[in-house]
Amino acid sequence: MSRYGPRPVLAALAAILLTGPTTAANPTTAGISGALLSSVGPVTASRAPGCATPPAPARPVSAVPWPQQRYAPERLQSLATGSGVTVAVVDSGVDRSHPQLAGRVLTGTDLLDAGGDGTRDCVGHGTGVASLIAATARDDLGLRGLAPKARILPVRVSEQQVVDGRGTGRTVAPEDFARAIRWAVDNDADVVNLSVVLYADHPAVRSAVGYALARNVIVVAAVGNLHGSGDPRPYPAAYEGVLGVGAIGADGLRADFSQVGSYVDLVAPGTDVLIAAPGQGHHRAEGTSYAAPFVAATAALVREYRPELSAEEVVGRLLATADPAPGHGYGSGVLNPYRAVTETASGPVTRPAPMVSLADDRPDPALLAQQDRRAAARERAVLLATVGGLVVAGVALAALIVPRGARRRWRPADPG
Numbered sequence: 001m002s003r004y005g006p007r008p009v010l011a012a013l014a015a016i017l018l019t020g021p022t023t024a025a026n027p028t029t030a031g032i033s034g035a036l037l038s039s040v041g042p043v044t045a046s047r048a049p050g051c052a053t054p055p056a057p058a059r060p061v062s063a064v065p066w067p068q069q070r071y072a073p074e075r076l077q078s079l080a081t082g083s084g085v086t087v088a089v090v091d092s093g094v095d096r097s098h099p100q101l102a103g104r105v106l107t108g109t110d111l112l113d114a115g116g117d118g119t120r121d122c123v124g125h126g127t128g129v130a131s132l133i134a135a136t137a138r139d140d141l142g143l144r145g146l147a148p149k150a151r152i153l154p155v156r157v158s159e160q161q162v163v164d165g166r167g168t169g170r171t172v173a174p175e176d177f178a179r180a181i182r183w184a185v186d187n188d189a190d191v192v193n194l195s196v197v198l199y200a201d202h203p204a205v206r207s208a209v210g211y212a213l214a215r216n217v218i219v220v221a222a223v224g225n226l227h228g229s230g231d232p233r234p235y236p237a238a239y240e241g242v243l244g245v246g247a248i249g250a251d252g253l254r255a256d257f258s259q260v261g262s263y264v265d266l267v268a269p270g271t272d273v274l275i276a277a278p279g280q281g282h283h284r285a286e287g288t289s290y291a292a293p294f295v296a297a298t299a300a301l302v303r304e305y306r307p308e309l310s311a312e313e314v315v316g317r318l319l320a321t322a323d324p325a326p327g328h329g330y331g332s333g334v335l336n337p338y339r340a341v342t343e344t345a346s347g348p349v350t351r352p353a354p355m356v357s358l359a360d361d362r363p364d365p366a367l368l369a370q371q372d373r374r375a376a377a378r379e380r381a382v383l384l385a386t387v388g389g390l391v392v393a394g395v396a397l398a399a400l401i402v403p404r405g406a407r408r409r410w411r412p413a414d415p416g
Contacts, residue, residue: 018123018195018289051159055278056124059280061141061142063142067294068143070269081148081301081304085151085190085303087153087296093119094127095278098131100138101134101135108156109156111156112159120156123161128275129293133297135276143282145297147300153189174205177205178205181208185217189212189217191219192212192217194219194237195221195222195293197224199234201233218296218303221292223237227256227257231259231261238262243265243315245265245295245335247269247291254267255286257286257288264329267291267325268334275290302340302341
């Protein structure tokens with residue numbers, strides 16, 4: 001149920017839906033999931049076993065994508081790589097056969113098809129999310145993960161997409177989604193990435209998130225892509241303790257589809273993002289789905305670099321080191337991985353109050369003018385009071401001196 005009341009257009013979307021990528025033509029109505037954007041180029045793609053439709057063909061991309069240019073992950077490699085940290089990707093599965101994910105994907109679980117290990121990905125969503133976290137660098141490729149030595153724990157819960165504004169494909173029930181979160185925690189996840197959205201508050205999911213937080217696990221969730229549909233309240237992002245992540249573009253401005261609300265804690269790159277495609281190659285995509293893994297990867301870096309910090313302290317560090325944002329809807333600001341890892345806090349790091357945006361910090365000219373007028377009026381009143389006091393004092397002094405002077409005919413007083 002949305003905080004804005006029931007919406008018929010969302011009623012059919014009560015199940016778990018992936019939150020990206022969206023179609024280029026209509027990112028807000030393609031909203032929660034959308035088909036992958038056009039592949040970068042045609043090559044032969046292997047068919048994923050058991051998939052009704054093979055993943056779209058893709059070829060490798062050598063150009064460095066703008067998120068990597070912004071974050072320059074090579075600066076972090078001498079400090080932290082995510083080594084020893086496990087990030088659960090609860091999503092559409094993660095294809096471990098992609099060359100940049102080889103050796104990084106653990107054996108997970110499949111709650112959509114019994115007996116699976118989470119490494120089948122029929123839509124490419126989970127593979128793309130995982131690549132932003134842990135894709136290994138290659139000289140001939142532009143994509144690299146922020147935490148390339150983190151372990152990815154795949155938990156498959158959906159193969160749903162949204163095409164032309166309509167959800168298609170299978171997904172688990174909310175109760176099984178809750179079970180997926182608990183499974184990830186019980187199998188040693190340090191960070192859980194949830195690039196999925198439910199537009200209803202399910203007790204089982206809420207309980208599973210609490211289970212993770214109580215066990216010192218960082219939970220990162222996308223805030224959804226339905227800003228154009230009134231920002232219906234997204235879960236798990238809206239749960240207390242969950243890091244809700246919105247999307248920005250290369251210009252640093254909030255993506256027009258990225259939802260706005262108190263559940264937004266941070267923003268990160270979420271438009272024209274380069275991601276790994278199942279089997280090989282890359283796609284370009286957009287959605288808050290792809291902003292969330294940048295935050296999850298940064299949490300993995302901090303967990304490695306500062307292992308003594310609790311999950312809550314890591315979350316506080318990410319929020320406290322965010323870069324200022326240019327307006328409403330950015331939470332505490334724009335994710336800054338380098339600052340999150342390197343800056344030393346003077347005291348305990350806790351979740352700060354929501355940051356006032358730079359735009360809101362600018363004084364209102366009308367208010368300034370009013371304050372100036374009031375200050376000038378006060379100065380005039382003080383001046384008039386001072387002058388008036390001097391006049392009164394002068395009159396009183398004259399009333400005392402003049403009669404005496406007149407009686408003595410203005411002769412000096414007798415010194416004797």
